[in-house]
Amino acid sequence: MDQPIWITFLVTFLILNVLLIGMAYVTWFERKVLARFQDRLGPTRTGPFGLLQPIADAVKLLGKEDLVPAAADRWVFLFAPVVTFMTALIAAAVIPFGDTVSIFGQNVDLFAADLNVAALFVLAVGGVGIYGIILGGWASANRFSLLGALRSAAQVVSYELILGFSLVGIFIMTGTLSLREIMLQQYETLSIGPFEISNWFILSQPLAFVLFMIAAVAETNRAPFDLPEAESELVAGFHTEYSSFRFSLYFLGEYISMMVISLFASTLFLGGTSGPGVEKYWGLGILWLVLKVVAFLFFYVWLRATLPRFRFDQLMGLAWKVLLPLALLNILLTAFFRLLANGQVF
Amino acid sequence: MPWDVIFFYTIAAICLFTGLLVVVSESPVHSAIFLVLCFVNVAGIFVMQGAEFLAVLQIIVYSGAVLVLLLFVLMLIDPDKLPSFYTARPLQRYVSLLIGLVLLLEVGAAIITRPAIEAIGPDTPEAIAAVGGNVQAIGRIIFTDYALALEMTSLVLTVGVVGAVVLGLPERLGEKARESRSTISLGHPRGSSDILGPGPRFETPIDVPAGRTTAPQGPRKVVMAKSPDDYTRAGEISR
Amino acid sequence: MSEITVNHFLFLSAALFIIGMMGVLTRRNVLVIFMCVEMMVAAASITLVAFAQETHTINGQAFVLFALAVAAAEAAVGLAIIIALARRGTAPDINQMQELRD
Numbered sequence: 001m002d003q004p005i006w007i008t009f010l011v012t013f014l015i016l017n018v019l020l021i022g023m024a025y026v027t028w029f030e031r032k033v034l035a036r037f038q039d040r041l042g043p044t045r046t047g048p049f050g051l052l053q054p055i056a057d058a059v060k061l062l063g064k065e066d067l068v069p070a071a072a073d074r075w076v077f078l079f080a081p082v083v084t085f086m087t088a089l090i091a092a093a094v095i096p097f098g099d100t101v102s103i104f105g106q107n108v109d110l111f112a113a114d115l116n117v118a119a120l121f122v123l124a125v126g127g128v129g130i131y132g133i134i135l136g137g138w139a140s141a142n143r144f145s146l147l148g149a150l151r152s153a154a155q156v157v158s159y160e161l162i163l164g165f166s167l168v169g170i171f172i173m174t175g176t177l178s179l180r181e182i183m184l185q186q187y188e189t190l191s192i193g194p195f196e197i198s199n200w201f202i203l204s205q206p207l208a209f210v211l212f213m214i215a216a217v218a219e220t221n222r223a224p225f226d227l228p229e230a231e232s233e234l235v236a237g238f239h240t241e242y243s244s245f246r247f248s249l250y251f252l253g254e255y256i257s258m259m260v261i262s263l264f265a266s267t268l269f270l271g272g273t274s275g276p277g278v279e280k281y282w283g284l285g286i287l288w289l290v291l292k293v294v295a296f297l298f299f300y301v302w303l304r305a306t307l308p309r310f311r312f313d314q315l316m317g318l319a320w321k322v323l324l325p326l327a328l329l330n331i332l333l334t335a336f337f338r339l340l341a342n343g344q345v346f
Numbered sequence: 347m348p349w350d351v352i353f354f355y356t357i358a359a360i361c362l363f364t365g366l367l368v369v370v371s372e373s374p375v376h377s378a379i380f381l382v383l384c385f386v387n388v389a390g391i392f393v394m395q396g397a398e399f400l401a402v403l404q405i406i407v408y409s410g411a412v413l414v415l416l417l418f419v420l421m422l423i424d425p426d427k428l429p430s431f432y433t434a435r436p437l438q439r440y441v442s443l444l445i446g447l448v449l450l451l452e453v454g455a456a457i458i459t460r461p462a463i464e465a466i467g468p469d470t471p472e473a474i475a476a477v478g479g480n481v482q483a484i485g486r487i488i489f490t491d492y493a494l495a496l497e498m499t500s501l502v503l504t505v506g507v508v509g510a511v512v513l514g515l516p517e518r519l520g521e522k523a524r525e526s527r528s529t530i531s532l533g534h535p536r537g538s539s540d541i542l543g544p545g546p547r548f549e550t551p552i553d554v555p556a557g558r559t560t561a562p563q564g565p566r567k568v569v570m571a572k573s574p575d576d577y578t579r580a581g582e583i584s585r
Numbered sequence: 586m587s588e589i590t591v592n593h594f595l596f597l598s599a600a601l602f603i604i605g606m607m608g609v610l611t612r613r614n615v616l617v618i619f620m621c622v623e624m625m626v627a628a629a630s631i632t633l634v635a636f637a638q639e640t641h642t643i644n645g646q647a648f649v650l651f652a653l654a655v656a657a658a659e660a661a662v663g664l665a666i667i668i669a670l671a672r673r674g675t676a677p678d679i680n681q682m683q684e685l686r687d
Binding site: 354368381397422438445454457463474480484487488495510513514 | 594620627669
């Protein structure tokens, strides 16, 4: 680390702010796109194209009464949503927005941290995030919140496993866990016949990509895997007893984790900042990354608009009986092909 | 500013403090929460010692899986039956505290007077960086020198999974619920629930005719689900 | 103490281990005893990694990896036992579980 620490702080501060503002506008994006899918317009009155809607929502949510149930475990009740929100943000610390560039002669890393276990770090932090859900359900002193929370936790743990396994194929191919190096390896060009395209891992690991996307949707408790918190089931699940700011922390934590997983998927499978023109202008790289993230977010909203909800046993059966064997198959195939390419099989 | 000194003392202090709170907390759920915090700090200590892979593994395996499982079990076992902290004899607590302090002094003396070990091993930080990092170094060693241990560990894990599933099966496969549940009540406070008793009046979701103070007594018992099993078996009519 | 030596980590590990030991000796709730056992395993891991760092060998870290995996398997089976006992009416109380010995 040869850059002065104030630059690291500045970059981290910028990333954090971009995430927080982005999260507010992801809610706007979702409402507009969902509305169009449902043949209506979405927010149009608050500001041009409804762009001030997130601010209006925030003001409304903050103005509500903050109830703490009498039988609730007070400190745990207060801290549970904070855990979800914080862990969702922390996971973004290792996402590379570019390589080390030189601005005004000073080397600046366009990421907050480059761990050599970065991919596992994101998984680890996501794993700690489920405590926000479990403790929120427990602390509400409401049996249905608890059941919703436990269901949600079981779902997240199962799909986190699938998430991890689907990435092993990429680790076999790149030999590293560092997200920055995985992104840089996708800058290389691959020649398929007469075509020369970037070595994005979605081309060499399509099965892993599909598994990752399914697991990502389930991890963030989004439709069609949102049984534990759906409005018509179990009285809104684990966040039944939460109101105003605490509820918004859960709600926004979910959107942030959606964004972070989209960033993660873009970095791992779609090359992160790679695209035409990146070698000369690193700003273009950030633009490509943003476009890829928007594509993933659109996919999330598309799924929500289109698919019906899974029942809980269907959801768990899918994870353990279908996706896990497929993930293991993917690992086997990747390892086999890698050894074949190295000439170590026959 | 010696950052590593500050980090070490902060992380160590939080680690020991939360560890103490695990032992001392009244509610087991609080103990579990403090244990999660303790393990996150232990992961921090691993990072300080240059074992980043172990740090993230500690968080993924312990905090993210084992302790979640523990919390599940804690929350599903009837909370009324959880025993309280204090053992019958407070003498036991004081004796254990004394033993603990004595042992700490003893081990401390052993640590201070130990002979320094020379750094003779092959995996110096430069060698590890040359191989590609901590993960790659661990990978090399577990797949060559310790390959047998790796296979045995996977066998142990498989046996553990099978054992846990077998222990979790019901007494006889296919048996019905021991007690019958007929209706699940979404917060009806005036059911003949012997656990809750009369609930707060403003919670009633339906209009109760004036003069009625209990639910109509009939063959259907209205109970609250206390566990996910009850919830799924709620549809069964009482025999 | 201007530099963190291996002895610092050993002290921390000893203290954590002893706290866990006191928990095992004192508490009645089986699940809390289990948590304290896990704490003891974590303390032993810190010691192993500290010595691995001092002698510049990586075997200590591999040992911790295997210990982690085995502890996870032990956790699963132990908790399944506790659930099976709770189903038959035994509360998670160590004094009530003495009958398992016989």
